[in-house]
Amino acid sequence: MTLKDIAAEAGVSTMTVSNVINGNTSKVSPQTAARVLEIIRQRNYIPNSSARSLARSNSNIIAIILRGETDENTLQSPYNSALVGTMIQKIQQHNYYTMVNILKSFQDISQSLRTWKVDGAIFLGMFDNEIEMMSGTAQIPMVFTDSYSNIRSLSNVGIDDYKGGRLAAKCLIGHGHRKIAFVGPPVQHAGVVQHRFSGFCDELKANNIAFDANDLFVLESEVKPDTIIDLGCQLAKRRDITAAFATSDQIASYLIQGLRSSGLRLPEDFSIVGFDDLMLCRQITPQLTTISQNLEYKARLAVDILFRRLQASGDSSESQILDVALVERESVSRPRPQAHPDIKHP
Amino acid sequence: MTLKDIAAEAGVSTMTVSNVINGNTSKVSPQTAARVLEIIRQRNYIPNSSARSLARSNSNIIAIILRGETDENTLQSPYNSALVGTMIQKIQQHNYYTMVNILKSFQDISQSLRTWKVDGAIFLGMFDNEIEMMSGTAQIPMVFTDSYSNIRSLSNVGIDDYKGGRLAAKCLIGHGHRKIAFVGPPVQHAGVVQHRFSGFCDELKANNIAFDANDLFVLESEVKPDTIIDLGCQLAKRRDITAAFATSDQIASYLIQGLRSSGLRLPEDFSIVGFDDLMLCRQITPQLTTISQNLEYKARLAVDILFRRLQASGDSSESQILDVALVERESVSRPRPQAHPDIKHP
DNA sequence: CTGAAAGCGCTTACAG
DNA sequence: CTGAAAGCGCTTACAG
Numbered sequence: 001m002t003l004k005d006i007a008a009e010a011g012v013s014t015m016t017v018s019n020v021i022n023g024n025t026s027k028v029s030p031q032t033a034a035r036v037l038e039i040i041r042q043r044n045y046i047p048n049s050s051a052r053s054l055a056r057s058n059s060n061i062i063a064i065i066l067r068g069e070t071d072e073n074t075l076q077s078p079y080n081s082a083l084v085g086t087m088i089q090k091i092q093q094h095n096y097y098t099m100v101n102i103l104k105s106f107q108d109i110s111q112s113l114r115t116w117k118v119d120g121a122i123f124l125g126m127f128d129n130e131i132e133m134m135s136g137t138a139q140i141p142m143v144f145t146d147s148y149s150n151i152r153s154l155s156n157v158g159i160d161d162y163k164g165g166r167l168a169a170k171c172l173i174g175h176g177h178r179k180i181a182f183v184g185p186p187v188q189h190a191g192v193v194q195h196r197f198s199g200f201c202d203e204l205k206a207n208n209i210a211f212d213a214n215d216l217f218v219l220e221s222e223v224k225p226d227t228i229i230d231l232g233c234q235l236a237k238r239r240d241i242t243a244a245f246a247t248s249d250q251i252a253s254y255l256i257q258g259l260r261s262s263g264l265r266l267p268e269d270f271s272i273v274g275f276d277d278l279m280l281c282r283q284i285t286p287q288l289t290t291i292s293q294n295l296e297y298k299a300r301l302a303v304d305i306l307f308r309r310l311q312a313s314g315d316s317s318e319s320q321i322l323d324v325a326l327v328e329r330e331s332v333s334r335p336r337p338q339a340h341p342d343i344k345h346p
Numbered sequence: 347m348t349l350k351d352i353a354a355e356a357g358v359s360t361m362t363v364s365n366v367i368n369g370n371t372s373k374v375s376p377q378t379a380a381r382v383l384e385i386i387r388q389r390n391y392i393p394n395s396s397a398r399s400l401a402r403s404n405s406n407i408i409a410i411i412l413r414g415e416t417d418e419n420t421l422q423s424p425y426n427s428a429l430v431g432t433m434i435q436k437i438q439q440h441n442y443y444t445m446v447n448i449l450k451s452f453q454d455i456s457q458s459l460r461t462w463k464v465d466g467a468i469f470l471g472m473f474d475n476e477i478e479m480m481s482g483t484a485q486i487p488m489v490f491t492d493s494y495s496n497i498r499s500l501s502n503v504g505i506d507d508y509k510g511g512r513l514a515a516k517c518l519i520g521h522g523h524r525k526i527a528f529v530g531p532p533v534q535h536a537g538v539v540q541h542r543f544s545g546f547c548d549e550l551k552a553n554n555i556a557f558d559a560n561d562l563f564v565l566e567s568e569v570k571p572d573t574i575i576d577l578g579c580q581l582a583k584r585r586d587i588t589a590a591f592a593t594s595d596q597i598a599s600y601l602i603q604g605l606r607s608s609g610l611r612l613p614e615d616f617s618i619v620g621f622d623d624l625m626l627c628r629q630i631t632p633q634l635t636t637i638s639q640n641l642e643y644k645a646r647l648a649v650d651i652l653f654r655r656l657q658a659s660g661d662s663s664e665s666q667i668l669d670v671a672l673v674e675r676e677s678v679s680r681p682r683p684q685a686h687p688d689i690k691h692p
Numbered sequence: 693c694t695g696a697a698a699g700c701g702c703t704t705a706c707a708g
Numbered sequence: 709c710t711g712a713a714a715g716c717g718c719t720t721a722c723a724g
Contacts, residue, residue, distance in 0.1 A: 002701055013711045018703060029709055049461040050399035051701035054716045059396065061445075068435075073642070075431025076625070078424060085421025088448055089414075097458060099407075100446050102434055112443060115395040225628055253629035260631060279422070282571055283599035285606060285631040296419070348717055359695045364719060375693060397717035400700045 001045045009043075010036045021047060049097075053117060061097045062306065063118045064088070065109055067125040068102045075102075078278050079248070079295070080124055083145070086299035087122060094307055113138045120306045128191055141309035143302045148191025155309060156319040157302045161192045164291040164324040165199025168245040168273040171289065171326050173207050176334045177243040177271060180204070181235060183217045183228075183255060184247030193247050196275065200245055215241060225254050232258015236270070242335035243271035249278045249290055252331075256284065267333040277327055286330035293324050347391045355389075356382045367393060395443075399463060407443045408652065409464045410434070411455055413471040414448045424624050425594070425641070426470055429491070432645035433468060440653055459484045466652045474537055487655035489648045494537025501655060502665040503648045507538045510637040510670040511545025514591040514619040517635065517672050519553050522680045523589040523617060526550070527581060529563045529574075529601060530593030539593050542621065546591055561587060571600050578604015582616070588681035589617035595624045595636055598677075602630065613679040623673055632676035639670050 003021075007014040012032060019027045020036040028036075039045075053059045064084055068074030075081045088098045099118065103109055103126075113121060120141040126134065128149040134142070143155045172180050187194045201211045217231055232255040235241060246252035252274035256266060264270050266286050274281065277292030305318050349367075353360040358378060365373045366382040374382075385391075399405045410430055414420030421427045434444045445464065449455055449472075459467060466487040472480065474495040480488070489501045518526050533540045547557045563577055578601040581587060592598035598620035602612060610616050612632050620627065623638030651664050 003703095004701075014701090015703075015712090016710060019710095022703090027709065032709085046457055046460045048400065048463070048701050050396040050405065050463065051716090052703075053396035054394065054400055054718080055701080055703040057716070073428060073431040073435070075421070075427040075434070076424075078422075078427070081421040081424070081427035081431070082419060085419040085427070085448075088421070088446055089419070092448060092450075092454075097462070098446050100434055100444050102431070102438060104438075108438075111392055114392045116443070117394070117396065225625070229628075250629075256631070257628060257633070279571070280626070280629065282575075282603060283596075283626065284629055285602070287603070349719095350717075360717090361696090361719075362694060365694095368719090373693065378693085394717050397700090398719075400702080401717080401719040403700070 001043050003047070006036065006039055006043065006045055009039050012036065057117055058119050059097075059117045060095070061099050061116055061118045062091045062303075063099045063101055063113055063116075063121040065101045065103055065121055065123045065126075067123075067127070067130070068104075074125070077250070078280060079250075079276055082278070082295045083124060083299045083302075086296050087303055090300055090303040094303075109134070110138055113140065120310055122302050122306060141306055143306045143309075145298065145302055146192050148195065153315070153317050154319070155305050155317045157298055157305065157322070158192075158319075159293045159298070159322045160324050161195035162199035162202075164275060164293075165196035165201075165245075166203040167199075167324065167326045168196075168275070168291055169200045169203035169207075171273055171328070171332060172243045172245065172271060173203065173209070175243075175271060175332050178209055178335075179212075179215065179241050179243075181215045181217055181238075181241050181244040182211075182247075183219065183231065183244055183251055185219050185221075187218075196247055219251070225257075228254035229258040229261070231255065232260075233262050235259060236262030236264050243273075243332070245273045245275075247275050249274035249276045249280050249288055252288055252290070253280060253284050256286075256331075267331050269336060271332040271335070273326075273332060281327070281329060289329045289331045290327055291324050292327045293322060298322060347389055349393070352382065352385055352389065352391055355385050358382065403463055404465050405443075405463045406441070407445050407462055407464045408437045408649075409445045409447055409459055409462075409467040411447045411449055411467055411469045411472075413469075413473070413476070414450075420448055420471070423596070424626060425596075425622055428624070428641045429470060429645045429648075432642050433649055436646055436649040440649075455480070456484060459486065466656055468648050468652060487652055489652045489655075491644065491648055492538050494541065499661070499663050500665070501651055501663045503644055503651065503668070504538075504665075505639045505644070505668045505670050507541035507670075508545035508548075510621060510639075511542035511547075511591075512549040513545075513670065513672045514542075514621070514637055515546045515549035517619055517674070517678060518589045518591065518617060519549065519555070521589075521617060521678050524555055524681075525558075525561065525587050525589075527561045527563055527584075527587050527590040528557075528593075529565065529577065529590055529597055531565050531567075533564075542593055565597065574600035575604040575607070577601065578606075579608050581605060582608030582610050589619075589678070591619045591621075593621050595620035595622045595626050595634055598634055598636070599626060599630050602632075602677075613677050615682060617678040617681070619672075619678060627673070627675060635675045635677045636673055637670050638673045639668060644668060 003014045003017050007017045016028055017036055020033050064087055066074045091098045101112055123144045131144055131147050131149045146158050147156045182200055184193045204211050228251055236259050246255055252272050259270050274288045274290035277290045281288040281290050349360045349363050353363045362374055363382055366379050410433055412420045437444045447458055469490045477490055477493050477495045492504045493502045528546055530539045550557050574597055582605050592601055598618050605616050620634045620636035623636045627634040627636050
């Protein structure tokens with residue numbers, strides 16, 4: 001079943017059928033359009049996207065590109081999978097197809113964008129230097145998430161990470177904490193961490209608290225539970241520290257496991273604030289106080305911006321910074337008058 | 347940059363270049379091959395997949411099809427996203443591309459498979475009746491997951507759900523529980539739930555315990571936390587019940603929240619066993635005792651089977667059932683001698 | 693080992 | 709409103 005067959009059966013030219021399919025109603029009489037449509041339906045004809053793509057040199061494909069080492073499962077992160085899930089649905093609503101790529105090397109990526117003449121791409125979790133290399137590669141609209149790159153031509157959707165850091169510190173200080181750990185991945189890995197950290201420090205400063213470099217805990221890897229649980233145990237031994245701000249809910253949850261296994265009760269003995277407001281926050285005990293960002297909205301916005309740029313055809317860019325808010329649950333309380341008076345090490 | 351340009355520059359025919367690209371070394375002298383390859387590299391030439399796809403009528407695309415209502419985010423489920431993540435990586439390793447589709451109607455799906463001449467498809471979370479409708483639609487290898495459909499020509503990778511149900515019951519009975527709730531989505535929604543349930547009941551029977559229909563709790567929706575938390579509260583009031591088997595770790599985690607908010611302590615006052623062994627199990631308190639399945643292996647196997655069938659070209663099918671095991675953590679203990687003696691309802 | 697020709701199934705100007 | 713022709717960039721037999 002091809003265009004030609006349909007045309008023959010309808011007694012029209014292939015280009016008339018093509019016009020009907022593509023909704024160029026102005027170029028076809030209603031009667032013939034109806035007749036052609038009916039035959040298409042009967043024959044269950046489906047156009048060949050490759051042929052169309054070849055002729056038009058575009059594809060109706062949007063690529064979602066995730067950063068990921070070969071050995072880890074990037075979609076394991078609920079943060080990424082929530083974004084990707086709603087992005088795919090939004091893309092489908094636009095009648096586009098979604099190709100998902102997990103990035104190993106830059107070679108691969110520009111290859112898959114070009115070989116399929118992908119119409120646009122959304123990038124998740126890329127480092128800024130990679131973004132700068134990337135943004136020249138292909139002449140298609142690209143939208144990044146959580147980027148702090150200062151390339152002007154870049155479309156990005158991010159959140160107010162600085163404010164997030166301030167809110168977290170403010171919450172903990174408000175409950176009486178003065179000695180607060182900051183736990184996150186290396187700053188150079190992601191601009192978001194850096195900005196959360198400076199917001200955090202600035203809020204401390206505003207309250208006349210100096211941040212002690214010994215209270216900064218940098219994780220080698222964000223995805224190794226045991227490392228983080230261990231860190232929780234260490235934290236439990238540091239009797240001076242009464243609370244922690246973790247740069248993700250994931251980190252917070254494992255920290256809690258370590259803290260608890262060291263005999264601390266939460267939030268009585270230790271307070272903790274997370275980041276993201278994943279479903280996880282309501283699944284763990286104590287339910288996690290966190291900085292919330294609207295992932296669904298973020299995903300929708302990224303797709304919206306992409307399609308706006310697809311239609312605009314100009315070389316403009318559009319970036320948006322979304323707001324964040326503190327969501328108070330159960331993981332923060334006043335510090336013990338005397339920190340951790342009687343810890344039992346099991 | 348096209349094949350033609352490369353051919354012109356190398357002073358050979360397009361078909362020689364084509365042979366070089368496709369690794370048909372037997373048809374090209376090493377010298378010309380090397381020369382062509384060098385020009386390709388210099389010019390940074392990337393073949394047009396649409397043209398290739400049109401000429402060969404295949405695509406090097408594998409489709410991953412997820413079942414999902416329009417209003418919910420299917421990839422939100424860590425179960426799905428873990429599978430999809432490793433599948434994508436495996437597919438990439440085969441030098442294929444991945445299209446991800448979230449299913450709304452059957453129309454759409456057969457459309458996207460056919461329009462791109464997708465080479466194969468993997469399906470997640472489909473109901474059996476849908477699978478039966480599906481499996482006729484396209485003449486390409488398809489692999490299903492967790493299907494109990496008895497179509498012979500079907501390739502499937504599943505787990506021993508029956509055994510999982512038995513193990514869960516056995517664990518709880520072994521700790522002294524006699525009155526155990528079963529919590530899961532409607533049985534008709536998924537064969538897996540049905541088989542876990544019969545395994546569960548059979549194990550009770552083997553221990554001379556009759557399962558009381560009042561101890562079966564069917565969730566309308568698996569994805570509405572509040573409903574499950576409410577159910578946890580109800581369960582806390584049922585003083586006769588001392589433990590629960592939930593058909594997923596997700597459900598278990600929300601159940602725990604409900605139980606706790608009703609003043610119960612876990613596992614002292616109530617024991618619970620989950621299913622899947624997600625990362626979540628180590629993030630919640632108490633860490634969840636669960637029936638573990640190897641999702642990464644499941645995903646790899648599904649992709650392996652798909653590619654085996656792609657090569658085989660015969661119309662054979664291949665199915666595999668993976669084993670499950672009990673993983674004991676902290677969420678199960680002996681029941682209180684007298685169930686929930688002093689509950690404080692906050 | 694190499695090539696000329698036809699064809700895959702669409703769309704794009706261009707005419708009428 | 710409709711159509712004949714050329715072309716998108718590959719691959720597939722078929723000859724040499």
